[in-house]
């Protein structure tokens with residue numbers, strides 16, 4: 001939870017560094033409080049960046065003022081990923097350039113707000129297309145596809161988004177910039193990172209912290225499926241020990257409904 005004063009200080013520190021818009025008015029916040037999911041959460045503020053530098057500045061200043069940050073693109077996510085009590089950064093408005101297409105290498109360089117269908121339209125003359133084809137591709141973006149690891153009806157053949165990302169320039173939580181790219185087999189740096197992660201996970205103190213902070217959806221699922229099983233058996237007549245047919249009302253056999261056409 002952040003206070004109004006904290007938010008005002010944050011906005012005052014960020015605004016002079018921006019080429020884009022930082023909006024804190026109620027109407028904008030209401031518009032960004034929903035996405036394609038069932039959830040509605042008011043953001044603290046909305047940033048519509050014009051440049052990558054706007055994003056870097058916003059994340060750095062947000063970190064310094066303890067303001068949570070949430071990236072957002074077309075908002076077509078179905079599980080509430082694009083709404084939160086945070087500074088929402090909308091990448092879809094201005095950061096939507098296709099920077100390069102190299103047909104021979106079958107590679108493209110894009111900003112995160114590029115709509116999937118727009119990339120495919122640009123690739124079509126070269127006989128290429130982006131592999132994953134989410135059904136929302138007429139508005140969903142590459143940034144959203146990467147963060148959701150979007151798939152589509154042809155993903156069994158062409159793979160998911162993670163299979164197609166070669167490298168990414170990212171802004172880390174503190175506002176630093178890094179480039180992530182594929183790691184070559186046998187890379188010594190990667191082996192060192194894996195060993196360091198394994199050591200962190202093997203530490204019992206760390207395990208306790210992780211367990212304490214991790215939701216247990218498996219427990220909830222277990223209870224739910226248990227309930228569903230009971231209901232089904234009760235409905236079929238098996239729950240009270242009788243064979244289902246012994247509970248059927250007497251009389252003529254009821255006709256089945258006609259199939260839909």
Ligand SMILES: Cc1cc2nc3c(=O)[nH]c(=O)nc-3n(C[C@H](O)[C@H](O)[C@H](O)COP(=O)(O)OP(=O)(O)OC[C@H]3O[C@@H](n4cnc5c(N)ncnc54)[C@H](O)[C@@H]3O)c2cc1C
Nearest residue numbers: 073074075076077081112134135136141143144147150151
């Ligand atoms: C009708 C319909 C059909 C759909 N069909 C499919 C389908 O076939 N396959 C499928 O996988 N999904 C499908 N979806 C879900 C959704 O459309 C996709 O996952 C899509 O890729 C989300 O993209 P978006 O641009 O709307 O992202 P958003 O919904 O805006 O954001 C998605 C996530 O990405 C993060 N994000 C966005 N931009 C950035 C960024 N620049 N940097 C870091 N994080 C970022 C957000 O924080 C959020 O967590 C469907 C949704 C609808 C409504």
